[in-house]
Amino acid sequence: MGAIRLGKIFGIEVRLHFSWVIIFFLVGYTLSFFYFPEQYEGLPQSTYITMGLITTFFFFASILFHEMSHSLVARRNGIPIRFITLFVFGGVSSIAKEPDSPNVELKMAAAGPAASLFLGVFFGAVGVAAALAGAGAPITGVAAYLAFINVLLAAFNLVPGFPLDGGRLLRALIWKLTGSIQRATKIAADFGRGVAVLLIAGGLFLVLTNYLVNGLWFIFIGWFLDQAARGSYQQVVVSQALSRVLVRDLMTPDPVTMPDDLTLRRAVDEYFLAHKHSGFPVTRNEEPVGVISLSDIRHVPQGEWDSVRVSQVMEPLGHGAVVEADNHVTDLLTRLHDRETDRLLVVDRNHHIAGIVTNDDIARYLRVQVALR
Template identity: 40%
Template sequence: MKNSFVITRIKKIQIEVNISWFLVFSLMIYTLATGYFPSVYPDLNVSSRWILGGIIALLLFGSVLLHELGHSLVSIRQGIPVKKITLFIFGGIAQIEKEPDEPVKELKIAAAGPLVSIFLFLLFMAMARLLGYIGAPEVLVIPMDYLSSANLILAGFNLIPAFPLDGGRILKSVIWYFSKDGQKATKVAAFTGSLFGFFLIFIGVFLLLNNFIVDGIWLAFIGWFINQESKSSYQSKVLTDIFDKIQVDQFMTGDVVSVDSDISIQELIENYFYKYKFNAFPVEKAGRVVGIVRGESIKRIPAEARGRTLSGSVAIPLSENLVVSPSDTVTTAMTKTAANGVGRVLVMDTEGNLLGIVSNTDILNYLRTYQQLNG
């Protein structure tokens, strides 16, 4: 996700925070300190309200992180890698590298998050009761009570059968299991997600019209997000079903134009970018592919330095996300083009020979033709 920065890694999963998270974090502290505490705990002094608000906000987002880690760790156990977890304005999202290929896997991954939240609900409730029993200060009991309720709400909301919420994924897995049709299951679950999204937007507008400005905007925004995600999830499933059936060697563009790492950037611009009108080229050194050079990389080189700067020095080094084998599916190629930020992958055999290329343009052109021929 753009505008995010990494804070740590857990089990090789990158944990990052999006700048939008700070907005909701600040809003939560403000709401707790100026609204919740004064009405529920009027005896708390002002400084305690703000300090407690900050502590509770951090612990609540820690709960959200644990919820997403539940999904992620179960996903990894099911053989599906997880690249990162991002905390953002709507909470958290785990970037699972591919969709589960079996309904039971989908069910296990989807159920893991709410189960973690239910466990945290019970844990915080038990701690609140224990602290109350031993006569601990109210300032220690309050966060436990609040976090207990918040995790129960988090679990309950996520279990609503509306895709892409966890409940929607559970619904999808059940329909998929009995119908044996993953695309149909995704379509039904996405439809419920779209309906729920419109429902939240309607409630949000209603609240706005009745002067509940913040709550109305927030609900409408969440509804819009769920609606958009449900549609894109179904479209993604359709694409996967199409491209899972096609091997890269049947789809790639052959006769790839590559450049030598020792030519200057000026020569690269004049003899390759302007001539062939591509926005990236494979780079070879001593007959072996070593990376890809992009127009974006060249833009950062001052014009006066382009004659003495070699192409190889600005090439993106070859990596796993830049290469597919001819026997891979186009779905694999599509996943890697989305992840590598280059918009294309090189098709190479086990000996490192360059056989072809698959780009986002190839995928979009195929889809355009497919839709024309299949309605």
Template identity: 35%
Template sequence: MRASINLGRIGGVPVGLNLSVVVIVAILVIGLGFGRFPIEYPGLPLAVYLLAAAVTALLFLASLLAHELAHALVARHYGIGVSGITLWLLGGVAQLTGEARTPRADLRIAAVGPATSLAAAAVFGLVAWLLAAAGAAPLLVGVFAYLGIVNVLLALFNLIPAAPLDGGRVLRAVLWARWGDRVRAAITAANAGRTFGYALIVLGFLLVFTGPGFQGLWLALIGWFLVNAASAEEQQARLGAALHGIRVGDVMSRSPVTAAPGETVAGLINRVVMRERLSTYPLVDEFGAFRGLVTLNRIRQVPTELRPLTLLADIACPPADVPAAHPDDGLVDLMQQMSGHPDGRAVVFDDEGRLIGLVTPSDITRALQTADLRAPYTAPHGADLTVLGPEDHRTEAVRRSERR
């Protein structure tokens, strides 16, 4: 889930909003401002109800952010990278670039989210009690009481033992500790999540046909999301197991064809693009330093009439934004870096910092196709396995297979 609006950083973690979060705000403002608040606290102007509803919606988003931030900070404590937090239509997503290496760490990362929601519920409940004791307006008390109840429900829902909910990750950690096999535990939790998702879809459609249609559609939407997310988690667990032990140097394309930053787009097309079956061109200056990455997709975006005038450096992905690795790095770890990268490629450097290879979607596809042909090794069990995380679509690079 990509952020559409950047809110800055909290604790060093990038935070953003997806535009779909507007739907959450609209549902809360309309439902509370025109429904719940006027019914429970009659006699006030509509503007007051709408203001109270807007404040409630913003504080609810803040509690969602606290929930996801707790996941992110504990994950970083255990050495797992966090690419960002995004609030969207169905809540929030903390985008981790790795997985816990022990069941205990996995359990703590998962459990801290619901624990934070319960803590937020306690805080909102305490504020409501203090306001009521001080004789504050009933509507103001009601705002904080409502937020306390909602956060309790949020925590309880997330504790359902079905991936990708936090309870599913708790289940995965418990089964991992019991069985000593992370992949088996992840697949079991994913199957539970898929079953729960289908149950919500069925319940949602039953509600649609028996009365409260909007609530039914909302449940069906949540169920559909859970089914897809759980299926993705199972696929990612199997993918991580298949590629376990494979190094970057085992799959990379060596001695890539390079170009100079000062060469024009038209020059590269005439010199290489129309002659070689390649789609990725690292830029290297006269000193051998890496200066960026150009792909066919970037070349196509340059209008034909501007290609003789446009330098490759002007359209290249900057070096700092290109995933990089060493030949001895694990392929799965590099794929985590590549996830979400628009070009879907990585560069490989030797010990002296010289560019020696590329990893492209076709390289990863071939690694998957030949994984079962490699020399057998002991299947990974326990803390030595790092699988692909659920928050970003880590198999996208595999699906976008194309010739280099």
């Protein structure tokens, strides 16, 4: 939603959320017209703008570096990364599943702040070297700011509120101690919401004491963290509830199937009118080959119904359109999401149709589970 694709780095797709475009301008504007002119007086405005643009660019690159290091550590530990979205004050790596063990989570979470800390030291060293070489304020100023912002980024991300990196470290430790990812997530997310409340309260205080812009930033980040903390806890509860469930537990078994050599006339009379379903899986020699719905038939004039066959108008099964009955439901969710569809055919080991599963089946199962809790 609302993201621009930037390209791939190390095979990981990088996306830019629209909020980042706004942040980009805000940061660049604040640096060029307020921060640099106040810190380094007496330079021409064009120099401040150049400093602002360069700093903003490297600030952006620093966040990407931070996020990339999470992703690369995750991938090295066998957790596939689908893409990275950069937004607001950081980024989010879209990982296909939660880490399997607290140790993996520990490594993944530590990678980001470590990367930012490294950049902070790096830009600090560049600044010192530039100053020693006699470089002027434009260069040392940019380096000093980048050193400062990266250390700040590391520090902010180490705050122990889930889903910030510090919260992930906390979760990994509690998970290690208690053996329960759900309890660990609950505690770490509660910390996250606590931090969010502190940020919002601090922001209100700043607004009341005439630091309007800084105050609004605090409130905004606090609100964002609160949303993220709630969302990630619910996500863990849901994936825990589904983690032991197989596709066959949710599917509607033995759907009525239609052979692909049937004429449309017989398809309408013997299937659509007789069974009242709006769509049927189509088979050839017992194997699924497609899906047919009333809208596929509507395009064909009635006069041709005796000569046109189901195989000619059905929607053929594309790659990944079937799921095995013994797969985990989490695989099913990924598949439904990737294909942007709301139903999939389920097959058994011999590739015969075993059932059909829809988003509604999953929602119904979850409602029952939650109600019984």
